[in-house]
Amino acid sequence: MSDTLATRIPTYPFGNDGLDPRLPDFGLEGVGRVQLPTGQQALLFTRHEHLRELLRSPDFSSDFTRPGFPLIRPLPDEMPRREGSFIRMDPPEHTKFRRMLTPEFMIKHIRTLEPLIQQTVTDALASMQAVGKPADLVEHFALPVPSMVICHLLGVPYADHEFFQERSRILLAWSSPLDVVRTAVEELREYLVRLIERKRGEPGDDMISRLAAERVATGEMTEPELVGLSLLLLIAGHETTSNMIGLSALVMLQHPAQLERLRQDPARIDDTVEELLRYLTIVRTGLTRVAIRDTVVGGHRVPAGQGVIGLLSAANRDADVFPDGDRFDLTRGSHQHMAFGFGIHQCIGQPLARAELRIALAELFTRLPNLELAVDPDSVEFRDAVVFGVRELAVTW
Amino acid sequence: MSDRLRVAVDREACCGSGNCVRTVPEVFDQDEADGLVLLRQPAPAEADWAAVREAAYNCPAGAIEVTQG
Numbered sequence: 217m218s219d220t221l222a223t224r225i226p227t228y229p230f231g232n233d234g235l236d237p238r239l240p241d242f243g244l245e246g247v248g249r250v251q252l253p254t255g256q257q258a259l260l261f262t263r264h265e266h267l268r269e270l271l272r273s274p275d276f277s278s279d280f281t282r283p284g285f286p287l288i289r290p291l292p293d294e295m296p297r298r299e300g301s302f303i304r305m306d307p308p309e310h311t312k313f314r315r316m317l318t319p320e321f322m323i324k325h326i327r328t329l330e331p332l333i334q335q336t337v338t339d340a341l342a343s344m345q346a347v348g349k350p351a352d353l354v355e356h357f358a359l360p361v362p363s364m365v366i367c368h369l370l371g372v373p374y375a376d377h378e379f380f381q382e383r384s385r386i387l388l389a390w391s392s393p394l395d396v397v398r399t400a401v402e403e404l405r406e407y408l409v410r411l412i413e414r415k416r417g418e419p420g421d422d423m424i425s426r427l428a429a430e431r432v433a434t435g436e437m438t439e440p441e442l443v444g445l446s447l448l449l450l451i452a453g454h455e456t457t458s459n460m461i462g463l464s465a466l467v468m469l470q471h472p473a474q475l476e477r478l479r480q481d482p483a484r485i486d487d488t489v490e491e492l493l494r495y496l497t498i499v500r501t502g503l504t505r506v507a508i509r510d511t512v513v514g515g516h517r518v519p520a521g522q523g524v525i526g527l528l529s530a531a532n533r534d535a536d537v538f539p540d541g542d543r544f545d546l547t548r549g550s551h552q553h554m555a556f557g558f559g560i561h562q563c564i565g566q567p568l569a570r571a572e573l574r575i576a577l578a579e580l581f582t583r584l585p586n587l588e589l590a591v592d593p594d595s596v597e598f599r600d601a602v603v604f605g606v607r608e609l610a611v612t613w
Numbered sequence: 614m615s616d617r618l619r620v621a622v623d624r625e626a627c628c629g630s631g632n633c634v635r636t637v638p639e640v641f642d643q644d645e646a647d648g649l650v651l652l653r654q655p656a657p658a659e660a661d662w663a664a665v666r667e668a669a670y671n672c673p674a675g676a677i678e679v680t681q682g
Contacts, residue, residue: 315629318647318649319648320648322629323643324645551671556630560628560673562673564628566630
């Protein structure tokens with residue numbers, strides 16, 4: 217990471233250039249200031265215990281329109297629309313939207329989707345095999361599986377996947393200019409407005425149809441809110457799990473002894489998924505918040521209006537909780553990891569993500585017992601985006 | 614050492630992550646209607662104590678309270 221010489225304040229974000237996250241050296245305290253590209257400074261927390269405190273605290277807001285909120289990219293002159301985007305809301309507004317979605321993502325409901333996930337995974341592997349080796353695992357497996365599943369769940373036609381996958385990529389890439397991001401968001405919104413209109417006339421057995429009939433028609437939610445909510449779920453449902461699948465394949469193939477352990481004992485798949493979530497922590501940028509009153513985190517005073525960042529990737533390698541945390545070890549039982557975040561905003565889709573990862577990885581390594589990288593692992597390129605991932609992963613089998 | 618562990622859940626605080634159900638399905642469940650936590654066993658068996666403590670520690674919303682005694 218680069219330091220500003222005069223102040224020795226590291227600039228943030230630190231960049232995604234390898235499986236090990238770049239972490240600041242803040243000593244034992246694990247707290248320090250960072251300089252953001254927007255000219256702001258934020259207080260960065262890295263300790264597991266401090267993140268637990270910070271992310272559970274009602275003294276912090278997730279609303280980026282509040283003064284002092286730490287921004288990585290500048291806000292456009294016209295404040296972006298936040299309707300339905302409950303990831304950026306505080307209670308009680310957040311609670312209203314979260315509660316509408318909680319039954320959709322509850323474990324029992326996700327369990328009923330497992331046969332569909334299984335079929336999607338099997339089909340994707342068959343079509344990757346049909347393409348012939350070497351093949352790009354990202355294009356043929358890691359991306360289409362979560363994409364088809366979230367499309368099914370939301371009721372978005374998978375036939376349109378190139379349209380929304382391209383725009384999701386633009387939204388999450390640090391290098392995208394603001395006006396390009398805005399155009400991509402507007403195009404996605406218009407797409408969803410038309411889709412919701414169609415579902416009004418012809419409802420299906422899907423989440424958008426249900427929310428339109430049960431929440432919009434009843435006045436609990438406005439149509440622009442449903443558009444914003446659907447947009448959030450569509451993007452989150454794609455980018456996170458697909459990046460996890462691609463990176464997980466890379467990590468497992470680089471740890472052949474542990475892959476063999478998993479093959480000998482397939483019941484280890486749950487622990488393997490948890491350790492991959494911890495080790496990779498793909499939301500590398502961490503979580504941004506602003507203090508809404510004078511408060512204290514981990515003994516450190518945080519004044520009202522101070523922007524803070526909880527660095528999930530650092531907490532997930534905190535030696536107090538995960539000894540020798542830079543080592544990938546599927547036997548460690550990583551149940552305290554924060555890869556899904558912590559606090560009331562913790563990923564609502566985690567039962568779905570876990571089911572997809574478990575089924576996708578188990579099938580990948582069972583059906584392709586000779587799976588190996590077709591490229592030098594050192595030449596694998598990573599995405600410089602909000603969500604960490606590999607650009608492509610050439611494999612053979 | 615006491616021989617009882619008591620569990621209480623706060624459905625108002627619950628954010629429906631399902632972590633507790635995944636950790637100790639014998640003690641926690643999710644309501645079919647709203648997906649929020651349901652307590653199946655306020656006085657869990659000793660065999661489940663460690664898992665119940667883990668569920669409380671890992672609850673993102675801090676909606677599980679465990680008391681001993």
